[in-house]
Amino acid sequence: MADSATSNAAVAAPRATPRHVAIIMDGNGRWAKARHLPRAAGHRKGMEAVRAVVKAAGKAGVEYLTLFGFSSENWKRPEDEVKDLMGLLRLYLRKDAHDLHRQGVRLKVIGDRARLAPDIQEQLAEVEAMTAANAALTLVIAISYGGRDELVRAARALAREAAAGTLDPEAIDEAAVSARLFTDGIPDPDLLVRTSGEQRISNFLLWQSAYTEFVFVDTLWPDFDRDAFAAALDAFGRRERRYGAVV
């Protein structure tokens, strides 16, 4: 009796669900290499992990899920690999757009879109427009995204406005910088997960992750599933966030 009362209490205890989860999806190449497969096979399998995690995030009550799909530095990869990744993006947008819409997912893309092929830019705009009014989960995909590039653009925008006389330099505050980032209107991530054992930020959400909780897992991205996602949420639930204060 005492035992079941204890476990019921544990189940009923309120657990903090992160409002915004960001993920650096890493390890596709190593997953493929371990199977003597081409890197593209790892990326393809990684797309299945994306589907599973989007569903799991929605079910868990996460409001924003940001996935790092392609960094501004990933353009340095061999041409064939870049082509494969762009091909997968096209495929994902074509095959999954309606599923996402049905799930109530709103899609938003952050990054330097101008570097993407025109047909991809069009597809992205279409899916964003189609899903704009959805409210279950906002899926933010970072493509051709770099945190420093984002900050440079914000600095340029502020400088332009100051030079034009529409902005007083003394009035520039943190909110003014945030408002000029790709992520304007999106709350900062509460939890950032990186897979594949690497423990670095790789130019992702530099400004936005000032007080984010980091969870690093050894699992390679193609093996990351809803249980792995749930485990990361559990790890977050055990963290104590202080924001510089004494609590």
Ligand code: IPE
């Ligand atoms: C993540 O997997 C996918 C992208 C960066 C596009 P990687 O391709 O970086 O895989 P590893 O790190 O080489 O294993």
Ligand code: IPE
């Ligand atoms: C970061 O992974 C970018 C994405 C997951 C899209 P990388 O594999 O490119 O990062 P590094 O090179 O290991 O830092």
Ligand code: MG
């Ligand atoms: Mg990698």
